[in-house]
Every structure is written in structure tokens, then in C-alpha cells.
Amino acid sequence: MTLLGLTGTTLLVLLLGVTLLVGFGADWLAVRFRIPDVLWLIGLGVLAGPVLGLLATGSLLLIAPVLGAATLVLILFDAGIDLQLSEIRPYLGSALAFSASVYFVSVGTLYLVAYFVLFPGHFVLSLLFATALGCASGAVIIPLARRLGVGPDLRNFLQLDGAFEDAIAVVVVTTILALRAPSSSSLALNVTASLVLPLPVGIALGLAAGLIWLLFLYSWQGRPFSALATLGFLFVVYAVTEALGGSGILAALVFGIVLGNEALVRRFLRRTRPFRISEEMRKVEVEIAFVLRAYFLFLIGMFASLADPGLGVGASVIVLVLLLLGLRGLVFRATTQPPKTPREWQGTVTALYGRGLTSAVLLIVSVELIPAVSILFEPAILLIVGTNVAMTVSLFARPVPRATRAAGQDRRWAEASPRYISFTEADPRAPGALPDEDMPEPVPDPAPPPAPDPARAPPPLPRIHQPPSPP
Numbered sequence: 001m002t003l004l005g006l007t008g009t010t011l012l013v014l015l016l017g018v019t020l021l022v023g024f025g026a027d028w029l030a031v032r033f034r035i036p037d038v039l040w041l042i043g044l045g046v047l048a049g050p051v052l053g054l055l056a057t058g059s060l061l062l063i064a065p066v067l068g069a070a071t072l073v074l075i076l077f078d079a080g081i082d083l084q085l086s087e088i089r090p091y092l093g094s095a096l097a098f099s100a101s102v103y104f105v106s107v108g109t110l111y112l113v114a115y116f117v118l119f120p121g122h123f124v125l126s127l128l129f130a131t132a133l134g135c136a137s138g139a140v141i142i143p144l145a146r147r148l149g150v151g152p153d154l155r156n157f158l159q160l161d162g163a164f165e166d167a168i169a170v171v172v173v174t175t176i177l178a179l180r181a182p183s184s185s186s187l188a189l190n191v192t193a194s195l196v197l198p199l200p201v202g203i204a205l206g207l208a209a210g211l212i213w214l215l216f217l218y219s220w221q222g223r224p225f226s227a228l229a230t231l232g233f234l235f236v237v238y239a240v241t242e243a244l245g246g247s248g249i250l251a252a253l254v255f256g257i258v259l260g261n262e263a264l265v266r267r268f269l270r271r272t273r274p275f276r277i278s279e280e281m282r283k284v285e286v287e288i289a290f291v292l293r294a295y296f297l298f299l300i301g302m303f304a305s306l307a308d309p310g311l312g313v314g315a316s317v318i319v320l321v322l323l324l325l326g327l328r329g330l331v332f333r334a335t336t337q338p339p340k341t342p343r344e345w346q347g348t349v350t351a352l353y354g355r356g357l358t359s360a361v362l363l364i365v366s367v368e369l370i371p372a373v374s375i376l377f378e379p380a381i382l383l384i385v386g387t388n389v390a391m392t393v394s395l396f397a398r399p400v401p402r403a404t405r406a407a408g409q410d411r412r413w414a415e416a417s418p419r420y421i422s423f424t425e426a427d428p429r430a431p432g433a434l435p436d437e438d439m440p441e442p443v444p445d446p447a448p449p450p451a452p453d454p455a456r457a458p459p460p461l462p463r464i465h466q467p468p469s470p471p
Contacts, residue, residue: 015054020291022041023041023290030147036391038297038354045298046302046306049302050306057302061367064360064361065364068296068360069361071139071357072358073249074234074288075143076163076252078285079138081259082155082156083256083260084156085257085261087153091336092160094337094341095161095164099168100164100168101334102165102328106133110133111129114130117313118313118316119375124370125373128370129363131172134169136161136162136165136328137355138165138358140162140355141354145159148348154345154349169359169362170247170249171198174198197245199247201245202246202249202254204246206251209233209258211265214259214262217259226281227283300381300384303377304378305377321387321390325390329346332349353387354388354391355383363377
């Protein structure tokens with residue numbers, strides 16, 4: 001089919017340009033009205049694919065996993081740079097407990113509905129559907145948490161949750177696919193590697209890569225194209241980690257954490273001057289991630305179907321959307337304790353549960369091994385759209401508490417001030433001396449007048465003889 005007389009490459013270029021424009025507008029709407037850009041970009045894909053039939057979906061299955069994996073790696077890398085270990089230590093255990101608990105509770109709920117209603121009697125399909133869609137997508141909740149303007153503590157908790165749920169989902173789905181591997185002779189080895197290797201290998205390689213790349217950035221960060229070199233090294237780390245049986249996205253997260261917490265590892269690198277990731281590099285990385293994410297969400301919409309899902313499927317998806325929302329709030333109260341994780345966080349943490357990029361990537365990758373997984377796309381897309389719509393409504397109904405924002409800003413200033421003073425006193429010209437762009441420039445104290453130099457003082461005036469006064 002043609003559009004405005006355009007076909008082939010010209011039509012594809014037009015769709016790529018429209019996708020970026022819609023993504024830009026959707027990002028503004030997400031900031032202004034808290035409407036996730038996922039909905040607009042998937043809607044554009046539905047319009048271009050199932051509605052107008054502009055592109056065939058067969059060839060898109062080849063590039064969709066690549067786009068999805070690259071986008072997920074960039075988003076988690078950027079989240080890792082923002083995570084400050086000194087700030088997340090108080091609630092790191094709570095975030096881990098919450099992420100693992102809410103994921104497996106969601107998987108159990110999704111599996112029961114899938115096995116008895118959506119795909120009756122299909123154990124493997126129901127299990128893949130549940131494990132792939134059981135995680136709240138970090139690619140959805142991490143960018144949205146930043147746009148909401150929440151305090152740094154709550155934002156770090158949400159970033160940890162998104163990263164941990166993504167990593168757990170990847171490990172679980174990889175294990176299921178290893179169980180379904182056609183080579184039964186190496187089945188035990190595949191399952192063992194899928195269960196044991198991902199976490200330690202991902203952490204170790206991410207840590208090593210971060211230390212190596214810090215040495216590069218110390219000398220080369222100011223050179224042209226250093227940001228692209230960093231992204232190239234990031235993708236190499238991801239690919240090597242996956243080839244060695246580790247979790248590539250976890251390695252990307254740890255890699256970013258090392259770069260963002262350079263002050264903690266500086267002692268091992270024998271560096272004394274402060275260092276900070278340049279804003280230019282962050283800008284390049286964020287914009288490339290935006291482009292890849294927009295195109296992938298557009299592809300998700302292309303895989304949608306306009307066929308009537310049936311009353312049973314539609315009602316089941318609606319029930320699942322509401323159940324996942326309610327269970328998330330219950331798990332938060334059960335696994336976290338104040339004051340480390342305040343109760344006022346519950347509304348925001350519960351609402352930010354949209355599914356998206358991670359789930360779609362896992363399902364598309366599964367098609368390569370189990371072709372029947374393609375029948376999961378329709379209910380999966382309905383659930384992705386449903387959770388994002390419910391997330392939008394929940395954020396409108398329960399906005400982010402202002403107290404959380406104010407407390408986060410006060411804490412940010414309190415922690416930034418001593419660092420700023422120590423940096424500027426040590427070396428006023430050191431790069432990174434200003435830890436926050438919002439901090440005003442210091443006003444220098446007036447210099448005292450110079451002390452007179454005795455060697456350069458003018459000679460004393462001659463004494464004038466005066467006659468004695470008359471009696």
C-alpha cells in the first residue's frame with residue numbers, strides 16, 4: 001500500500017521521521033500531562049501497520065530484537081550513572097526485596113489467568129507470557145520517574161526497581177528457553193549456566209569494564225566523539241557478557257554505576273583530581289536511547305492485530321491490569337519498612353508499573369526458538385497498553401507528594417554543599433568542581449589591602465628648625 005504516492009524507501013524514511021516527531025511530542029505530553037509516550041508511539045505503529053498496512057511485519061521481526069536490546073542497554077546504563085551508592089545504601093535491601101517479590105507474585109497471577117483463560121492447557125506458552133510480562137519495564141518507569149520531578153531518594157528507588165525487575169525477567173525467561181533447547185544432551189549444562197552465570201558474570205564484567213573505561217575518560221573525555229566511543233564500548237561489554245553466559249543488561253547497569261561513582265573508586269586508580277561525566281556525553285547517550293526507544297515502540301504497534309480478541313480475552317486483560325496494580329501496592333507495604341522507605345512513596349511506586357520494552361523484547365526473542373509464541377503478541381500488547389493507561393490514570397488520581405520533592409531537594413543541596421566546598425578549596429580549576437548545575441556561583445570575599453613594604457617606603461620628611469617662642 002502507498003501513502004501520498006510514496007512507496008518503498010521513501011515511505012520508510014517518512015515513517016522514521018514521523019516517529020521521531022511523534023516521540024518528541026509524546027515526551028512533552030509526558031512531562032506536561034503525565035501521559036506515557038508508550039501509548040502514542042504504539043498507537044502510531046498500529047496506525048501504520050494494522051490500520052493502513054504500510055509495512056509488512058515479517059521482515060520487522062529480524063530488527064526488532066536488536067533495537068529492543070540496544071535501547072534497554074542504553075536506558076539501564078544511563079540509570080546506573082545516576083545511581084549514587086552512598087544515597088541508595090539505606091534502601092538497597094528494600095528495593096531488592098520489593099523487586100523480587102512483586103515480580104514473582106505478578107508471574108504467579110499472570111500464569112493462572114493465562115493457563116486457565118487465555119491459553120487453556122498450554123503450559124509453556126502460559127509460563128512465557130507470565131515471566132515476560134511479570135516485570136515493570138525499566139524503559140517505561142525510569143524515564144517517567146525523571147519527568148515527574150520526584151525527589152532523588154524516590155527516583156533512585158524506582159530506578160533500582162526497574163533495573164532489578166528487568167534483570168530478573170531476563171534470567172527467568174533465558175532459563176525457560178534453555179529448558180526448551182533442542183539439544184537434550186547439553187540440557188543440564190544449559191540450565192545450570194542460565195541459573196548460575198548471569199548475575200555474577202554480569203556484575204564482574206560490568207565492574208571491570210567501568211574501571212577500564214574510567215582510565216580512558218580521564219584522558220580522552222574532552223576529545224571529539226568520546227561519547228560515541230563510550231557507547232561503542234558499552235555495546236561490546238554487553239555482547240561479551242552475553243557470550244560468556246552473563247546478563248548483559250546487568251553488566252550495562254554496573255558499568256554505569258562505576259562511571260557515576262568515580263569518587264569511590266578513585267583511590268584504586270591513583271587519581272586525586274575530581275572527575276565528572278561530561279554533560280555532552282550524557283546528552284548524546286540520552287538522545288540515541290530516545291531514537292531507538294521510539295522506533296522499537298513503533299514496531300510493537302506494528303505487531304498488533306485489529307481482530308476482535310473476544311469477550312474472555314478482553315475481560316481477562318482488564319482484570320489483570322487491576323490485579324497487578326493492587327498487588328504492587330500490597331507487596332510494597334509487606335516488603336518495605338519506614339523510615340528508609342516512607343509510606344508516602346507507595347502511591348507513586350504502585351502507579352509506576354507499566355509494561356513495555358523489556359516484555360516485548362523477551363517475547364520477540366522467544367519466537368526464534370518457539371514459533372508458537374507469536375500468538376502471545378495480541379494479549380501482550382493489550383496488557384502493555386492497559387497497564388500504561390492505568391498508570392496514567394493512577395498518576396492523575398494520586399500525584400507525587402510535594403513533601404517528597406521538597407525533602408529530596410533539601411537533601412540534595414545539603415549533600416552538594418560540602419562536596420562543592422572541598423572541591424573548590426582543593427583546586428578551584430578542577431573539572432567537576434561544581435557538582436550541580438543549579439548551585440549558584442560562589443561570591444568571593446573582598447581581598448584585604450596589601451601590607452606596606454618597609455623596603456619600598458618613602459624616606460621620612462626632613463625636620464624643620466623652628467626658633468624658640470618668646471617668653
